[in-house]
Amino acid sequence: MNISKTQRGRATAAVSLAAVLALTATACGDDGSDSGKEGSGKGEITFWDNNGGPRTAVWKEIIQDFEKKYPDIKVKYVPIPIADVQSKYDTAIAGGGLPDVGGVGTAYLANMVSQEALTPLNDRIKDSSLNGKLVEGMVESVKDAAGRGDEMYTVPTSANNGALWYRTDLFEAAGLDAPTTWAKFYKAAEKLTDSDHNKFGYTIRGGAGSIAQALDAAYGQSGITEFWNGDKTTLNDPKNVAALEKYVALYKKTTPSADVNNDFTKMVAQFDTGTIGMLSHNLGSYQDHLKALGKDKFAGVPNPIGDGGTRVQVSNPVDGLGLFRSSKNKTAAWKFIEFAASHESNSKWNESAGAIPANTEAAKDPWISEAAPTELAAKALTDGSTKIVQLPYYLPDWNNISKADNEPEFQKLLLGKTTAKDFLDKMADELNKAQKEWKEIGNG
Amino acid sequence: MTAALAEKNGTRAARPAAPEGPPPATPRRRPGRERAFDDVPRWQIYVPLGIYLVFTLVPFYWMFLFAVRPAGSTSLVPWPMTGEHFSKVWNERSFAVFFQNSMIVGVCTLVATTLVALAGGYALARFDFRIKNGFMLALLCSQFIPGALMLVPLFEIFKNLQMINSLGSVVIAETVFQLPLSIILISGFIKNVPPSLEEAAWVDGCSRFRAFCAVVLPLLRPGLIAVGSFAFVHSWNHFLFALMFLSEQDKQTIPVGLNTLIGADSVDLGALAAGGVIAAVPVVIVFAFIQKWLITGFSAGAVKG
Numbered sequence: 001m002n003i004s005k006t007q008r009g010r011a012t013a014a015v016s017l018a019a020v021l022a023l024t025a026t027a028c029g030d031d032g033s034d035s036g037k038e039g040s041g042k043g044e045i046t047f048w049d050n051n052g053g054p055r056t057a058v059w060k061e062i063i064q065d066f067e068k069k070y071p072d073i074k075v076k077y078v079p080i081p082i083a084d085v086q087s088k089y090d091t092a093i094a095g096g097g098l099p100d101v102g103g104v105g106t107a108y109l110a111n112m113v114s115q116e117a118l119t120p121l122n123d124r125i126k127d128s129s130l131n132g133k134l135v136e137g138m139v140e141s142v143k144d145a146a147g148r149g150d151e152m153y154t155v156p157t158s159a160n161n162g163a164l165w166y167r168t169d170l171f172e173a174a175g176l177d178a179p180t181t182w183a184k185f186y187k188a189a190e191k192l193t194d195s196d197h198n199k200f201g202y203t204i205r206g207g208a209g210s211i212a213q214a215l216d217a218a219y220g221q222s223g224i225t226e227f228w229n230g231d232k233t234t235l236n237d238p239k240n241v242a243a244l245e246k247y248v249a250l251y252k253k254t255t256p257s258a259d260v261n262n263d264f265t266k267m268v269a270q271f272d273t274g275t276i277g278m279l280s281h282n283l284g285s286y287q288d289h290l291k292a293l294g295k296d297k298f299a300g301v302p303n304p305i306g307d308g309g310t311r312v313q314v315s316n317p318v319d320g321l322g323l324f325r326s327s328k329n330k331t332a333a334w335k336f337i338e339f340a341a342s343h344e345s346n347s348k349w350n351e352s353a354g355a356i357p358a359n360t361e362a363a364k365d366p367w368i369s370e371a372a373p374t375e376l377a378a379k380a381l382t383d384g385s386t387k388i389v390q391l392p393y394y395l396p397d398w399n400n401i402s403k404a405d406n407e408p409e410f411q412k413l414l415l416g417k418t419t420a421k422d423f424l425d426k427m428a429d430e431l432n433k434a435q436k437e438w439k440e441i442g443n444g
Numbered sequence: 445m446t447a448a449l450a451e452k453n454g455t456r457a458a459r460p461a462a463p464e465g466p467p468p469a470t471p472r473r474r475p476g477r478e479r480a481f482d483d484v485p486r487w488q489i490y491v492p493l494g495i496y497l498v499f500t501l502v503p504f505y506w507m508f509l510f511a512v513r514p515a516g517s518t519s520l521v522p523w524p525m526t527g528e529h530f531s532k533v534w535n536e537r538s539f540a541v542f543f544q545n546s547m548i549v550g551v552c553t554l555v556a557t558t559l560v561a562l563a564g565g566y567a568l569a570r571f572d573f574r575i576k577n578g579f580m581l582a583l584l585c586s587q588f589i590p591g592a593l594m595l596v597p598l599f600e601i602f603k604n605l606q607m608i609n610s611l612g613s614v615v616i617a618e619t620v621f622q623l624p625l626s627i628i629l630i631s632g633f634i635k636n637v638p639p640s641l642e643e644a645a646w647v648d649g650c651s652r653f654r655a656f657c658a659v660v661l662p663l664l665r666p667g668l669i670a671v672g673s674f675a676f677v678h679s680w681n682h683f684l685f686a687l688m689f690l691s692e693q694d695k696q697t698i699p700v701g702l703n704t705l706i707g708a709d710s711v712d713l714g715a716l717a718a719g720g721v722i723a724a725v726p727v728v729i730v731f732a733f734i735q736k737w738l739i740t741g742f743s744a745g746a747v748k749g
Contacts, residue, residue: 078691105708
């Protein structure tokens, strides 16, 4: 059986036509750099929730309130899974189809700003009801993370903070004090461990997200309060090396050996099912602990205080709302951002998430004093008792360095295949190079 | 064949005379591969299989346990049982909608992949054309291209075709990525059907299409089931295209819905496990019904093709 020349010709023509159509189609696409329009302030806007799912219910409530106040504007809500939000944004920036408003965390803000996807918000904030109503520390964080001087590319909505969760029932039974200092922390970790009966004093984060926790432990113990000393990072300072050595020595001694693969879901699950005495995780898991253990069996304190008598911790990502440059209805989109960051909505959202509000009025609401860990964390961030080491979220390479490049190295450190010094030297070297490159292109 | 029948047929006479002495012992084992299996004690087969089964089923048991035990329970048995997690994901977290969308994507991908793979496979099996080998090579090479690499071009194409936020975009993308392997598999099955069968149908007055439908198609059932089920399961489980091309909650599919159950700082393990059970059920049912055809299909395509 043979295919005829006519048939072959038709097939070739069809393939050529398809290729031409495809190329034509791709050539027509707009990207995230489209400057958009102010629009009429009415109609439909699209909002991407960067932590879709867990916060869907509260966002829908806020959207309902907003649509009641502004009946001419409809908000299309799109929940995006947190683990994939950056790739979703990157695809939309490259291929088009960005929303009008999106949730943007400081961890990937620099990446989006460098692609010119977001519009600066300073003037809009200045002329709005939000002027002077945003927590100063969070404003500084979003400015710092964007890496464009005083320009703000998101309106901060909430901050999280690291907490040391501990089982109050186990501490009482063992006659231990709350782990408010690093000395008490190490003592409790040892005393609560009974590995023969599968009981451990602590769970260490060895998998995804391990670097921030390790840095919290290193700077928290060393008492170093600045990430940069001139153009060089303080990361591999001998004090940090010694602190990290002490911290990773807990692995297998007072932690399960499976912790080398621990991400936050596994850590939280272990803590909530009752075999672990202490857990370092942020305020976001408060509701999980509450559901699993009940309010009397656990408590949370901020990062322990070091030998120098000062509490030092690394900065945590600040969440915010960004207005996309390509929006065709920026007026309506800004109204939504302003509404969502207002006292009532911001309070509602943060109470639901157990996070620290960015709106100064919301931060004074009674629910905060009822949620003890949130209150402690909020105080730690605002009363000056805690020194915050600002991590360089503004570096476009920060995510690569702190995740893909060095999380496997931290696992090697836990397994004894490298030393704390080598681990910190390698990471410091990468950060110094990234900082130099960032400055060479006119930043800083 | 009995001895009497053998004698009647003369086969006995054809054999050499039996030697004197005691009659040979009746062979206790059958020859070939079955004999090798008979030599192995049963426990040597069942113990490793049992261990493998336990190893495979423990994660499923764990998922089921988390799905049915109340929040906060640390029990290792699924009792007391609750349906709260299923109710939550089905009603509050829109899994009813996600399930429907996944079913539409899965069934449409199955139909589209099977039909196009049949046409393409038939062409490869029955026609000789100049670029046939190059085309086969291209099909094989396309298997090495990860979906993520094609994401932005596909996104732009669908956007310009006004197909973003349409389940059709996911069906097309899934079908396109399923087709190379499916075409190769189907062409292998068609090659196993002797062309003389089709030619006999032509002699009887059938057109090529009629002959294909009447003679070839019924013989391809194992292959079609293998290819179709593979396409369905793959599109049912695939996450990336649905995440990127669908930006409305009421269009999202089960894998995307499952991922939204994992928050930035918290995870509802009960709801996640219940969602996992809901996602696994159709796949388990599909495999339970078609496993016989699937094994026949893959072995025929793999060995004889």
